[in-house]
Amino acid sequence: MSLRHAVLGLLAEGPASGYDLMKTFDVSLSNVWPATQSQLYAELGKLAEAGFVDVATQGPRGRKEYALTGEGLAELRHWLTAVEPARTTRSDMLLRVFFLARISPEEAREFLRHQAELAAGQVERLEGIRAFVESGTDDLSVYGRIALEYGLRLGRMQQEWAEWAESQV
């Protein structure tokens, strides 16, 4: 039930509409927790019914601005401190590695080389974001930077691993 908490977390920074939240998901949260628009609106409805958020103001085109309630903030804090992050590591890529013996070594190396490239691209992309964030008006929090650093380290690790793996085949 993490989507629920993602929404609570965003609303903790201030009131927002479903549409606003969706934009935030698209540009930043989608890296760690993708969500679709349908899902978001449905979740806001459930959250309102549960009393964790309520409609603060209604705007122009049926716009509903949601705000976190005290209960909502409490739920968010509880989740952050007391609930174990469940790691359901699902990796499509690693699953394939298990079955690489079913294709030729050349094809397997090609696969790994490609993964190394994807990882390198990812690292480059994140380094771009970091440069952008560190230079200009710093609107990314300490925690945003910590998350970014995770992505960078992960990408580098994946690249090195894929290159090493290729040499092992």
Added chain:
Amino acid sequence: MSLRHAVLGLLAEGPASGYDLMKTFDVSLSNVWPATQSQLYAELGKLAEAGFVDVATQGPRGRKEYALTGEGLAELRHWLTAVEPARTTRSDMLLRVFFLARISPEEAREFLRHQAELAAGQVERLEGIRAFVESGTDDLSVYGRIALEYGLRLGRMQQEWAEWAESQV
């Protein structure tokens, strides 16, 4: 649709029943692609209907042993070589990092410290497996070892990152 391919991949190593496959999932594949028993039996049914597998032999207690068909092997190979691994990185843990500003710095550090410990534990566990595999009768393929190495590197990276992150808060 990766569960489907996980099943095809396992059957490529030889015929097996749903029960057999489930055991394999539990001890090895669950690390990269968890599946439940219900899901497995349902998937075997669909796979048989689609002609990717068929019931090779029937055993004692209604046991059905499934075997890969030529079509099934072709589908597996196609997935391995021609379909881009979709990375839908969903990380409960990283999602929390984004919202750590909502709790106190002490609590946030505590959270990160705990993550470092979990990662360290994971590394230890995998090192145990590696030692076991490398010593005795080597029944883990090159690719199994490559996947294991990924887990080790990931765990180490996570531990270092969490320790660094704690120092940043």
Added chain:
DNA sequence: CGAGGCATGTAATTTGTTACATGATTCT
């Protein structure tokens, strides 16, 4: 006045989880 962006939703389908239900064999 038309295009683009704002804004919210519903419906259908697939995938994954949890719980329940049942019964046959083998081993001690």
Added chain:
DNA sequence: AGAATCATGTAACAAATTACATGCCTCG
């Protein structure tokens, strides 16, 4: 005979994806 293990499935529900549907405002 009883326990453990083998073995398959169904049902209910939750979460996620994809596609569809609709309409209002604002700006040029």
